[in-house]
Amino acid sequence: MIPLLDPANTVVMNANGGNVEAVMVAGQFVKRDGRILNTDLDKLARELAGSSERLMAEFRQIGQKLT
Structure with a gap:
């Protein structure tokens, strides 16, 4: 992903779940180190x-x- 004009748009339009390393919901990790937990x-x-x-x-x- 190379942001040419709009870096935020580049991320939104080209990223996928594999690009996400960690996700927290209500203070708890639901994805960490690229793996879905619990x-x-x-x-x-x-x-x-x-x-x-x-x-x-x-x-x-x-x-x-x-x-």
Whole structure:
């Protein structure tokens, strides 16, 4: 990332989660040294799958109303 004109815009437009070394929420590290801490990834995957299914069902309903 080379900031040519606007360094803040360069970071926002080109950075990703891999560029973040540490994140604190309410005074507690949730990511440190580039690793997510204290997270049940299996639970998050299940929640994501459920959200995806719900969203797809809503999109199908919208599509049916438009036809």
